[in-house]
Amino acid sequence: xxxxxxxxxxxxxxxxxxxLAFLDNLxxxxxxxxxxxVDYQEVKTLxxxxxxxxxxxxxxxxxxxxxxxxxxICKDCGRNFRVTTGTFxxxxxxxxxxxxxxxxxxxxxxxxxxxxxxxISLPTSxxxxxxxxxxxxxxxxxxxxxxxxxxxxxxxxxxxxxxxxRNAMDKLIAKIRRLxxxxxxxxxxxxxxxxxxxxxFQKVRQAHIEKILTxxxxxxxxxxxDDDEELRNIQAKELRRKELIKNKKSKxxxxxxxxxxxxxxxxxxxxxxxxxxxxxxxxxxxxxxYIIKHKYLLKKLIEDVGRMLNLASxxxxxxxxxxxxRLNPILILKD
Numbered sequence: 001x002x003x004x005x006x007x008x009x010x011x012x013x014x015x016x017x018x019x020l021a022f023l024d025n026l027x028x029x030x031x032x033x034x035x036x037x038v039d040y041q042e043v044k045t046l047x048x049x050x051x052x053x054x055x056x057x058x059x060x061x062x063x064x065x066x067x068x069x070x071x072x073i074c075k076d077c078g079r080n081f082r083v084t085t086g087t088f089x090x091x092x093x094x095x096x097x098x099x100x101x102x103x104x105x106x107x108x109x110x111x112x113x114x115x116x117x118x119x120i121s122l123p124t125s126x127x128x129x130x131x132x133x134x135x136x137x138x139x140x141x142x143x144x145x146x147x148x149x150x151x152x153x154x155x156x157x158x159x160x161x162x163x164x165x166r167n168a169m170d171k172l173i174a175k176i177r178r179l180x181x182x183x184x185x186x187x188x189x190x191x192x193x194x195x196x197x198x199x200x201f202q203k204v205r206q207a208h209i210e211k212i213l214t215x216x217x218x219x220x221x222x223x224x225x226d227d228d229e230e231l232r233n234i235q236a237k238e239l240r241r242k243e244l245i246k247n248k249k250s251k252x253x254x255x256x257x258x259x260x261x262x263x264x265x266x267x268x269x270x271x272x273x274x275x276x277x278x279x280x281x282x283x284x285x286x287x288x289x290y291i292i293k294h295k296y297l298l299k300k301l302i303e304d305v306g307r308m309l310n311l312a313s314x315x316x317x318x319x320x321x322x323x324x325x326r327l328n329p330i331l332i333l334k335d
Contacts, residue, residue, distance in 0.1 A: 002035035004043050012046055024298075026306025030099060037098040037309060038089050042070055044313045045083060051316065053086050054079040088135040088312050090319040094120060101128050102312075103305050106297075108274070127326075133285035134325060135318035136292055136311060140197075143291070145189040145217045150260040151225040153204040154196065155181035156268070161279045163329055170329070177201075182280055182331070184287070187212060188260045189221075192295060196267070196287045198280075198331070206230045224255045263294070280331045 005011045014022060030040065051058055052074035063073040063080060070083040084090045089098060097118045104114040115125035158177045180201040185208055188194040195216070199208040209231060217223075223242045225231040243255040267290050271278060278286050296311065297304040312318070 002033050002039045004029065004033055004035050004039060005046070008046065011043075023306040023310050024300075024303035026309065027099070027103070027302050029306075036096050037102075037313070038069070038084060038092070038095045040309060041084050041087055041089060041313055044310075045070075048314060048316075050081075050083060050085070052077060052079050053081050053316075086316040086319050088131040088315070088318040088322070092131075094124075098128065099305070099309070101125075102132065102308050103301065105129060105132065106301055106304050106308060130282065130285065130325065131318065131322050132308075132312050133282070133289055134322035135313070135315040136288040137285055137321060138315040138317070139288055139292055139296075139311060140195055143193055143195045143216065143295075145187060145193050145195075145221060146191060147189050147218075147221060148255065149187060149189045149217055149221045149223055150257050151209065151212075151223060151231060152186045152257055152260045152264060153226065153228060153231070154184040154186050154264050154268070155203070156184060156271075156280075156283070157277070158182050158201075158331075159277050159280050160330065161277055163279065177330070182283065183208075184283075185209065185212060186260050186264050187216070188263060190259065194260075194263060194291055194295060196264075196291065198284045198287070204228075204230055206233050222255065224257060226257070281325055281328060283331070285325070 030036065049058060050060065050072060052060055055074060055077045057074055057076040059075045060072045061075060063071045065071060066082070071080060072083070073080050089095060092098065097120060100118045101114055104117050109117070111125045111129065112122055115122050120128070158180055182198060183200050183202060183204045184196050185199050185204045186196045197212070199205070270290060271286060275286070292311065297307055
């Protein structure tokens with residue numbers, strides 16, 4: 001692997017703003033060092049040490065190098081693994097092209113345009129996009145809400161776009177599913193924190209809302225929501241107050257759903273017109289892409305390549321998430 005960081009002590013001592021400045025220059029730095037996304041994965045170990053992919057133990061030691069990659073061995077279970085194991089660049093071919101692919105992706109190019117520009121096949125372009133998106137899904141762990149928080153139910157069409165070679169039973173199940181709506185719980189506060197969660201079919205349930213309340217929302221938050229039965233019955237005992245918005249009218253020019261309605265509208269158009277719809281099993285992946293575009297990126301191409309690479313490199317389970325989505329033909333929800 002190429003040496004990207006000259007002064008490790010200075011790198012690990014960076015403050016938040018210094019780190020963001022480093023990421024904003026990361027694309028140029030990697031080009032200067034003739035390094036790639038796999039090389040950067042080793043830099044990530046300085047801030048997020050790898051865990052054993054077998055037992056998730058942190059009791060690991062270095063165990064030599066292979067094909068330029070750092071190897072580790074778990075002292076608890078004996079598993080050998082690479083620095084890239086489980087990441088979005090695990091087992092990747094043509095690794096030197098991934099940085100250019102991320103740039104094309106951020107330029108909103110189609111799968112075919114990305115493939116043509118970086119020199120890969122269309123199936124590889126599809127696979128790489130979904131490797132990256134699988135890595136972004138864990139970003140929801142970083143999102144929490146404070147102050148005035150808006151909640152809205154979003155219902156979307158069920159889709160098995162791209163699925164082929166189905167038998168008669170598969171087609172019947174798909175037909176039944178298409179009669180149902182996919183329920184998404186959209187949440188946003190006035191500080192720009194935003195998250196959409198695919199929660200099930202037909203409607204958002206009270207249990208889905210309470211899960212968000214207990215894990216994501218500060219106890220002093222003020223909830224603004226539609227006058228919906230499930231939203232009306234939420235048990236938000238630790239919250240300061242709850243505001244139900246009837247007929248989409250705000251109360252006292254303060255409480256309303258303006259922000260979340262704007263973003264759900266933009267998101268639906270983005271999915272339906274830019275991508276002409278996506279398979280429902282991938283919907284949460286595209287949701288997280290949208291969230292990151294609006295919360296984490298700067299809309300400056302060079303800076304955003306570094307930020308996107310850093311974020312994708314942070315998830316050491318991305319490969320497994322990607323493979324599970326790839327192998328499962330339909331949406332599977334987990335608690």
